[in-house]
Amino acid sequence: MRILAKDISSLVTVSGENNKPRKGKLLNEIGEIKNGALYFDEKILWVGTTTEAEIKLQNGEIKPDKIVSLKNKTILPGFVDSHTHLVFAGDRSEEFSKRIAGATYQQIANEGGGIISTVTAVRNSTENELFENSCKYLESAIRYGTIAFEIKSGYGLDTKNEIKMLKVIERLSKEFPVYIVPTFLGAHDIPPEYKFYPDEYIKLICDEMLPRVSELGLAKYCDCFVDKGYYTIEQAKKIFDTALKFGLKIRMHADELADVGAAEFAATIGAVSADHLLFVSDKSIQALKNSATIATLLPGTSYFIRMPYAPAKKLIENDIPIALATDFNPGSCFTENMQIILSLAVINLGLNCEQAIVASTINGAHSLELNDKIGSLEIGKDATFIVFDCKNYLEIFYHFGVNNVEMVWINGKRFW
Protein backbone atom coordinates (compact mmCIF):
# COMPACT_ATOMS: atom_id res chain seq x y z
CA MET A 1 0.00 0.00 0.00
CA ARG A 2 1.25 3.46 -0.92
CA ILE A 3 0.63 6.10 1.71
CA LEU A 4 1.06 9.85 1.63
CA ALA A 5 1.51 11.45 5.06
CA LYS A 6 1.18 15.20 4.74
CA ASP A 7 0.80 18.37 6.85
CA ILE A 8 3.58 17.04 9.13
CA SER A 9 4.43 20.06 11.29
CA SER A 10 8.05 19.01 11.81
CA LEU A 11 9.49 16.33 9.53
CA VAL A 12 13.03 15.60 10.68
CA THR A 13 14.72 13.74 7.82
CA VAL A 14 18.40 13.73 8.94
CA SER A 15 19.10 13.58 5.21
CA GLY A 16 22.32 14.82 3.65
CA GLU A 17 25.89 13.63 3.91
CA ASN A 18 25.31 10.19 5.34
CA ASN A 19 28.03 8.08 3.75
CA LYS A 20 30.14 8.47 6.92
CA PRO A 21 29.24 8.94 10.61
CA ARG A 22 28.50 12.60 11.21
CA LYS A 23 30.94 14.76 13.14
CA GLY A 24 31.65 18.45 13.74
CA LYS A 25 29.17 20.82 12.13
CA LEU A 26 27.30 17.98 10.40
CA LEU A 27 26.05 16.90 13.83
CA ASN A 28 23.82 19.97 13.80
CA GLU A 29 22.07 19.26 10.50
CA ILE A 30 18.81 17.45 11.01
CA GLY A 31 17.19 18.30 7.66
CA GLU A 32 13.91 19.51 9.14
CA ILE A 33 11.05 20.14 6.70
CA LYS A 34 8.25 22.23 8.16
CA ASN A 35 4.79 21.25 6.90
CA GLY A 36 6.42 18.20 5.38
CA ALA A 37 5.16 15.22 3.43
CA LEU A 38 6.33 11.62 3.20
CA TYR A 39 5.28 9.18 0.47
CA PHE A 40 6.06 5.51 1.09
CA ASP A 41 5.26 1.84 0.70
CA GLU A 42 7.73 -0.46 2.53
CA LYS A 43 10.40 1.99 1.44
CA ILE A 44 10.44 5.75 1.25
CA LEU A 45 9.38 6.81 -2.23
CA TRP A 46 9.54 10.56 -1.89
CA VAL A 47 10.08 13.28 0.77
CA GLY A 48 9.26 17.00 0.51
CA THR A 49 6.86 19.73 1.56
CA THR A 50 3.07 19.39 1.63
CA THR A 51 2.80 22.06 -1.08
CA GLU A 52 5.08 20.02 -3.37
CA ALA A 53 3.13 16.86 -2.56
CA GLU A 54 -0.15 18.51 -3.52
CA ILE A 55 1.25 19.50 -6.92
CA LYS A 56 2.48 15.93 -7.46
CA LEU A 57 -0.97 14.62 -6.52
CA GLN A 58 -2.65 16.93 -9.00
CA ASN A 59 -0.42 16.08 -11.93
CA GLY A 60 -0.60 12.34 -11.14
CA GLU A 61 3.08 11.91 -10.30
CA ILE A 62 2.14 10.21 -7.06
CA LYS A 63 -0.90 7.98 -6.63
CA PRO A 64 -1.33 7.06 -2.97
CA ASP A 65 -3.85 4.44 -1.84
CA LYS A 66 -4.29 6.45 1.32
CA ILE A 67 -3.62 10.02 2.48
CA VAL A 68 -3.18 10.92 6.14
CA SER A 69 -2.86 14.36 7.68
CA LEU A 70 -0.40 14.72 10.56
CA LYS A 71 -0.94 18.29 11.63
CA ASN A 72 0.78 19.24 14.90
CA LYS A 73 2.89 16.08 14.76
CA THR A 74 6.63 15.54 14.49
CA ILE A 75 8.31 12.69 12.61
CA LEU A 76 11.81 11.33 13.28
CA PRO A 77 13.61 8.39 11.62
CA GLY A 78 13.36 6.32 14.83
CA PHE A 79 16.08 5.80 17.39
CA VAL A 80 18.93 3.36 16.97
CA ASP A 81 20.01 1.96 20.33
CA SER A 82 23.52 0.80 19.56
CA HIS A 83 24.43 -0.48 23.05
CA THR A 84 22.09 -2.65 25.13
CA HIS A 85 22.19 -5.66 27.42
CA LEU A 86 18.49 -6.27 26.82
CA VAL A 87 18.56 -10.02 27.41
CA PHE A 88 18.82 -10.84 31.12
CA ALA A 89 16.98 -12.43 34.02
CA GLY A 90 16.36 -11.53 37.64
CA ASP A 91 16.29 -8.11 39.16
CA ARG A 92 18.74 -5.99 41.11
CA SER A 93 16.40 -3.65 42.93
CA GLU A 94 18.05 -4.47 46.27
CA GLU A 95 21.35 -3.33 44.81
CA PHE A 96 19.66 -0.19 43.61
CA SER A 97 18.39 0.45 47.10
CA LYS A 98 21.94 0.07 48.48
CA ARG A 99 23.24 2.43 45.83
CA ILE A 100 20.76 5.17 46.60
CA ALA A 101 21.80 4.79 50.23
CA GLY A 102 25.38 5.53 49.17
CA ALA A 103 27.08 2.30 48.07
CA THR A 104 28.95 2.55 44.76
CA TYR A 105 28.55 0.29 41.73
CA GLN A 106 32.05 -1.09 42.33
CA GLN A 107 31.49 -1.76 46.04
CA ILE A 108 28.41 -3.81 45.17
CA ALA A 109 30.32 -5.71 42.49
CA ASN A 110 33.13 -6.43 44.96
CA GLU A 111 30.60 -7.90 47.39
CA GLY A 112 29.49 -10.42 44.77
CA GLY A 113 26.59 -8.39 43.37
CA GLY A 114 26.68 -6.54 40.06
CA ILE A 115 27.12 -8.40 36.80
CA ILE A 116 27.69 -11.74 38.58
CA SER A 117 24.27 -11.66 40.25
CA THR A 118 22.63 -11.38 36.82
CA VAL A 119 24.92 -14.18 35.57
CA THR A 120 23.50 -16.46 38.28
CA ALA A 121 19.94 -15.54 37.30
CA VAL A 122 20.61 -16.12 33.60
CA ARG A 123 22.28 -19.48 34.21
CA ASN A 124 19.19 -20.51 36.22
CA SER A 125 16.77 -19.48 33.46
CA THR A 126 15.62 -21.49 30.48
CA GLU A 127 15.93 -20.10 26.98
CA ASN A 128 12.15 -19.60 26.94
CA GLU A 129 12.14 -17.69 30.20
CA LEU A 130 14.89 -15.43 28.95
CA PHE A 131 13.04 -14.91 25.70
CA GLU A 132 9.76 -13.99 27.43
CA ASN A 133 11.53 -11.53 29.71
CA SER A 134 13.32 -9.90 26.79
CA CYS A 135 10.15 -9.60 24.66
CA LYS A 136 8.61 -7.40 27.32
CA TYR A 137 11.50 -4.93 27.29
CA LEU A 138 11.96 -5.00 23.55
CA GLU A 139 8.33 -4.17 22.92
CA SER A 140 8.49 -1.40 25.50
CA ALA A 141 11.62 0.08 23.88
CA ILE A 142 9.89 0.12 20.48
CA ARG A 143 6.95 1.96 22.01
CA TYR A 144 9.41 4.61 23.15
CA GLY A 145 10.65 4.99 19.59
CA THR A 146 13.59 2.61 19.09
CA ILE A 147 13.64 0.76 15.76
CA ALA A 148 17.07 -0.88 15.82
CA PHE A 149 19.04 -2.50 18.61
CA GLU A 150 22.44 -3.88 19.38
CA ILE A 151 22.06 -6.59 22.04
CA LYS A 152 24.97 -8.15 23.89
CA SER A 153 25.40 -11.53 25.52
CA GLY A 154 27.63 -11.41 28.60
CA TYR A 155 25.49 -12.75 31.43
CA GLY A 156 26.21 -16.41 30.70
CA LEU A 157 30.01 -16.41 30.97
CA ASP A 158 30.28 -20.05 29.97
CA THR A 159 29.89 -21.57 26.53
CA LYS A 160 26.45 -23.06 27.08
CA ASN A 161 24.92 -19.94 28.61
CA GLU A 162 26.53 -17.45 26.26
CA ILE A 163 25.13 -19.46 23.34
CA LYS A 164 21.77 -19.58 25.09
CA MET A 165 21.73 -15.79 25.31
CA LEU A 166 22.77 -15.37 21.68
CA LYS A 167 20.03 -17.78 20.60
CA VAL A 168 17.51 -15.65 22.46
CA ILE A 169 18.81 -12.58 20.63
CA GLU A 170 18.49 -14.45 17.32
CA ARG A 171 14.92 -15.42 18.18
CA LEU A 172 14.03 -11.83 19.06
CA SER A 173 15.33 -10.68 15.69
CA LYS A 174 13.11 -13.24 13.97
CA GLU A 175 9.98 -12.39 15.95
CA PHE A 176 10.18 -8.58 15.86
CA PRO A 177 10.21 -6.44 12.73
CA VAL A 178 13.03 -4.22 14.05
CA TYR A 179 16.76 -4.63 13.33
CA ILE A 180 18.64 -6.52 16.02
CA VAL A 181 22.41 -6.82 15.86
CA PRO A 182 24.04 -9.42 18.16
CA THR A 183 27.28 -8.89 20.04
CA PHE A 184 29.26 -11.57 21.87
CA LEU A 185 30.35 -10.23 25.29
CA GLY A 186 31.81 -13.34 26.88
CA ALA A 187 34.42 -10.98 28.38
CA HIS A 188 31.93 -8.96 30.43
CA ASP A 189 33.29 -10.10 33.77
CA ILE A 190 35.39 -13.04 35.00
CA PRO A 191 32.97 -15.80 36.08
CA PRO A 192 33.24 -16.84 39.76
CA GLU A 193 34.60 -20.32 38.91
CA TYR A 194 37.57 -18.67 37.14
CA LYS A 195 38.06 -15.86 39.65
CA PHE A 196 41.61 -16.96 40.44
CA TYR A 197 42.39 -18.17 36.91
CA PRO A 198 41.37 -15.32 34.59
CA ASP A 199 43.80 -16.41 31.90
CA GLU A 200 42.17 -19.84 31.81
CA TYR A 201 38.83 -18.14 31.17
CA ILE A 202 40.33 -16.04 28.38
CA LYS A 203 41.64 -19.25 26.87
CA LEU A 204 38.12 -20.69 27.03
CA ILE A 205 36.77 -17.62 25.23
CA CYS A 206 39.40 -17.90 22.50
CA ASP A 207 39.54 -21.68 22.08
CA GLU A 208 35.93 -22.61 22.62
CA MET A 209 33.43 -19.79 22.78
CA LEU A 210 34.51 -17.66 19.82
CA PRO A 211 34.90 -20.63 17.43
CA ARG A 212 31.45 -21.91 18.44
CA VAL A 213 29.77 -18.50 18.19
CA SER A 214 31.33 -17.95 14.79
CA GLU A 215 30.41 -21.43 13.55
CA LEU A 216 26.77 -20.88 14.53
CA GLY A 217 26.78 -17.36 13.05
CA LEU A 218 25.36 -15.92 16.25
CA ALA A 219 27.27 -12.64 16.54
CA LYS A 220 28.40 -9.80 14.33
CA TYR A 221 30.56 -8.09 16.96
CA CYS A 222 32.76 -8.99 19.90
CA ASP A 223 32.85 -6.71 22.94
CA CYS A 224 34.99 -6.69 26.11
CA PHE A 225 34.73 -4.68 29.34
CA VAL A 226 38.16 -3.07 29.35
CA ASP A 227 38.31 -1.27 32.67
CA LYS A 228 39.70 -1.15 36.19
CA GLY A 229 38.80 -4.39 37.96
CA TYR A 230 37.65 -6.09 34.75
CA TYR A 231 39.74 -6.88 31.65
CA THR A 232 43.18 -5.43 30.95
CA ILE A 233 44.19 -4.24 27.50
CA GLU A 234 46.58 -7.18 27.24
CA GLN A 235 43.80 -9.67 28.00
CA ALA A 236 41.37 -7.91 25.69
CA LYS A 237 43.91 -7.96 22.87
CA LYS A 238 44.05 -11.77 22.94
CA ILE A 239 40.26 -11.94 22.75
CA PHE A 240 39.93 -9.35 19.99
CA ASP A 241 42.72 -10.82 17.87
CA THR A 242 40.89 -14.15 17.99
CA ALA A 243 37.52 -12.51 17.30
CA LEU A 244 38.92 -10.77 14.23
CA LYS A 245 40.24 -14.12 12.94
CA PHE A 246 36.72 -15.49 13.25
CA GLY A 247 35.27 -12.58 11.30
CA LEU A 248 33.75 -10.66 14.18
CA LYS A 249 34.19 -6.90 14.37
CA ILE A 250 35.01 -5.06 17.55
CA ARG A 251 33.10 -2.79 19.93
CA MET A 252 34.33 -2.00 23.41
CA HIS A 253 33.28 -0.97 26.91
CA ALA A 254 36.03 1.58 27.40
CA ASP A 255 37.11 3.71 30.37
CA GLU A 256 33.75 3.62 32.12
CA LEU A 257 35.08 3.33 35.68
CA ALA A 258 38.61 4.69 35.24
CA ASP A 259 41.03 5.77 32.53
CA VAL A 260 42.92 2.62 31.58
CA GLY A 261 43.73 3.76 28.03
CA ALA A 262 40.93 1.58 26.66
CA ALA A 263 39.62 4.20 24.22
CA GLU A 264 43.07 4.63 22.68
CA PHE A 265 43.31 0.86 22.39
CA ALA A 266 39.84 0.78 20.73
CA ALA A 267 40.97 3.35 18.18
CA THR A 268 44.20 1.54 17.35
CA ILE A 269 42.65 -1.91 17.05
CA GLY A 270 39.98 -0.52 14.70
CA ALA A 271 36.92 -0.90 16.92
CA VAL A 272 33.69 0.17 15.27
CA SER A 273 32.68 1.82 18.51
CA ALA A 274 34.23 2.76 21.87
CA ASP A 275 31.53 3.09 24.50
CA HIS A 276 31.03 4.90 27.82
CA LEU A 277 34.27 7.00 27.87
CA LEU A 278 33.50 8.66 31.21
CA PHE A 279 37.20 8.86 31.98
CA VAL A 280 38.63 9.09 28.46
CA SER A 281 42.05 10.80 28.48
CA ASP A 282 43.28 13.53 26.14
CA LYS A 283 45.69 11.01 24.67
CA SER A 284 42.81 8.66 23.86
CA ILE A 285 40.83 11.55 22.38
CA GLN A 286 43.72 12.20 19.98
CA ALA A 287 43.78 8.52 19.03
CA LEU A 288 40.01 8.50 18.44
CA LYS A 289 40.36 11.61 16.32
CA ASN A 290 42.73 9.78 13.97
CA SER A 291 40.55 6.69 13.70
CA ALA A 292 37.22 5.54 12.28
CA THR A 293 35.92 4.59 15.74
CA ILE A 294 32.61 6.09 16.85
CA ALA A 295 32.39 7.37 20.44
CA THR A 296 29.18 6.00 21.92
CA LEU A 297 27.91 7.95 24.90
CA LEU A 298 25.60 6.41 27.48
CA PRO A 299 24.46 9.22 29.78
CA GLY A 300 21.80 7.02 31.41
CA THR A 301 24.58 5.06 33.10
CA SER A 302 26.25 8.17 34.54
CA TYR A 303 22.86 9.24 35.87
CA PHE A 304 21.86 5.88 37.28
CA ILE A 305 25.12 4.98 39.03
CA ARG A 306 25.93 8.61 39.88
CA MET A 307 29.13 8.88 37.93
CA PRO A 308 30.62 11.77 35.96
CA TYR A 309 29.39 12.37 32.42
CA ALA A 310 31.63 11.72 29.42
CA PRO A 311 33.29 14.86 27.99
CA ALA A 312 30.91 15.02 25.05
CA LYS A 313 31.68 18.59 24.03
CA LYS A 314 35.40 17.90 23.97
CA LEU A 315 34.82 14.87 21.76
CA ILE A 316 32.70 16.92 19.37
CA GLU A 317 35.23 19.78 19.29
CA ASN A 318 37.87 17.21 18.38
CA ASP A 319 35.83 16.11 15.37
CA ILE A 320 34.98 12.69 16.73
CA PRO A 321 31.65 11.20 15.61
CA ILE A 322 29.37 10.46 18.55
CA ALA A 323 26.38 8.15 18.99
CA LEU A 324 23.92 7.96 21.89
CA ALA A 325 22.54 4.74 23.36
CA THR A 326 20.85 3.46 26.51
CA ASP A 327 23.21 0.73 27.85
CA PHE A 328 19.92 -0.81 29.01
CA ASN A 329 20.77 -3.42 31.68
CA PRO A 330 19.47 -4.39 35.15
CA GLY A 331 22.45 -2.94 37.04
CA SER A 332 23.95 0.27 35.75
CA CYS A 333 21.10 1.66 33.62
CA PHE A 334 17.65 0.20 33.90
CA THR A 335 15.85 2.09 31.17
CA GLU A 336 15.02 1.09 27.63
CA ASN A 337 13.65 4.57 26.89
CA MET A 338 15.74 6.51 24.35
CA GLN A 339 13.75 9.69 24.96
CA ILE A 340 15.18 9.84 28.49
CA ILE A 341 18.66 9.35 27.04
CA LEU A 342 18.14 12.29 24.67
CA SER A 343 16.96 14.39 27.57
CA LEU A 344 20.05 13.49 29.62
CA ALA A 345 22.23 14.20 26.60
CA VAL A 346 21.05 17.79 26.30
CA ILE A 347 20.73 18.54 30.02
CA ASN A 348 23.82 16.75 31.36
CA LEU A 349 26.16 15.94 28.45
CA GLY A 350 25.80 19.42 27.00
CA LEU A 351 24.68 18.42 23.51
CA ASN A 352 22.16 20.56 21.68
CA CYS A 353 18.90 18.99 20.50
CA GLU A 354 20.08 18.64 16.91
CA GLN A 355 23.28 16.85 17.95
CA ALA A 356 21.27 14.51 20.16
CA ILE A 357 18.98 13.63 17.26
CA VAL A 358 21.82 12.98 14.81
CA ALA A 359 23.74 10.93 17.42
CA SER A 360 20.72 8.74 18.17
CA THR A 361 19.61 8.16 14.57
CA ILE A 362 22.07 8.17 11.67
CA ASN A 363 25.21 7.86 13.81
CA GLY A 364 23.67 4.94 15.71
CA ALA A 365 22.86 3.40 12.33
CA HIS A 366 26.50 3.83 11.27
CA SER A 367 27.62 2.22 14.49
CA LEU A 368 25.57 -0.88 13.61
CA GLU A 369 26.50 -0.60 9.92
CA LEU A 370 22.83 -0.26 8.98
CA ASN A 371 23.18 3.26 7.59
CA ASP A 372 22.05 2.24 4.10
CA LYS A 373 18.65 1.18 5.50
CA ILE A 374 17.80 3.32 8.52
CA GLY A 375 18.89 6.43 10.42
CA SER A 376 17.45 9.01 8.01
CA LEU A 377 14.33 9.48 5.91
CA GLU A 378 15.58 9.47 2.33
CA ILE A 379 14.35 7.90 -0.88
CA GLY A 380 15.08 4.15 -0.95
CA LYS A 381 15.51 3.71 2.78
CA ASP A 382 13.10 1.74 4.95
CA ALA A 383 9.77 3.46 5.64
CA THR A 384 10.49 3.18 9.36
CA PHE A 385 9.79 6.26 11.43
CA ILE A 386 8.24 7.58 14.62
CA VAL A 387 5.30 9.96 14.89
CA PHE A 388 5.53 12.11 18.01
CA ASP A 389 2.61 14.00 19.45
CA CYS A 390 4.74 17.15 19.38
CA LYS A 391 4.36 20.35 17.35
CA ASN A 392 8.07 20.41 16.68
CA TYR A 393 11.15 18.33 17.48
CA LEU A 394 12.16 20.59 20.37
CA GLU A 395 9.08 19.50 22.26
CA ILE A 396 10.46 15.94 22.46
CA PHE A 397 13.13 17.41 24.77
CA TYR A 398 11.04 20.16 26.32
CA HIS A 399 8.21 17.86 27.44
CA PHE A 400 10.39 15.37 29.29
CA GLY A 401 9.65 12.28 31.35
CA VAL A 402 6.60 11.28 29.31
CA ASN A 403 6.25 9.09 26.25
CA ASN A 404 5.82 11.55 23.38
CA VAL A 405 5.50 8.73 20.82
CA GLU A 406 2.12 8.42 19.19
CA MET A 407 2.83 5.89 16.45
CA VAL A 408 5.67 3.65 15.34
CA TRP A 409 5.83 2.74 11.64
CA ILE A 410 8.09 -0.06 10.56
CA ASN A 411 8.64 -0.86 6.87
CA GLY A 412 5.49 1.05 5.95
CA LYS A 413 3.27 -0.71 8.51
CA ARG A 414 2.03 0.63 11.80
CA PHE A 415 3.59 -1.29 14.70
CA TRP A 416 1.84 0.74 17.35
Ligand code: NIG
Ligand atom coordinates in the same frame (compact mmCIF):
# COMPACT_ATOMS: atom_id res chain seq x y z
O1 NIG B 1 27.70 -1.20 30.42
N1 NIG B 1 30.07 -1.96 31.99
C1 NIG B 1 29.72 -3.11 31.88
N2 NIG B 1 28.52 -3.57 31.70
C2 NIG B 1 27.34 -2.84 31.96
C3 NIG B 1 26.84 -3.08 33.32
C4 NIG B 1 26.19 -4.36 33.38
C5 NIG B 1 25.60 -4.69 34.69
O2 NIG B 1 25.84 -4.01 35.72
O3 NIG B 1 24.89 -5.68 34.69
C6 NIG B 1 27.53 -1.40 31.61
O4 NIG B 1 27.48 -0.49 32.44
Ligand code: FE
Ligand atom coordinates in the same frame (compact mmCIF):
# COMPACT_ATOMS: atom_id res chain seq x y z
FE1 FE C 1 27.18 -1.79 28.63
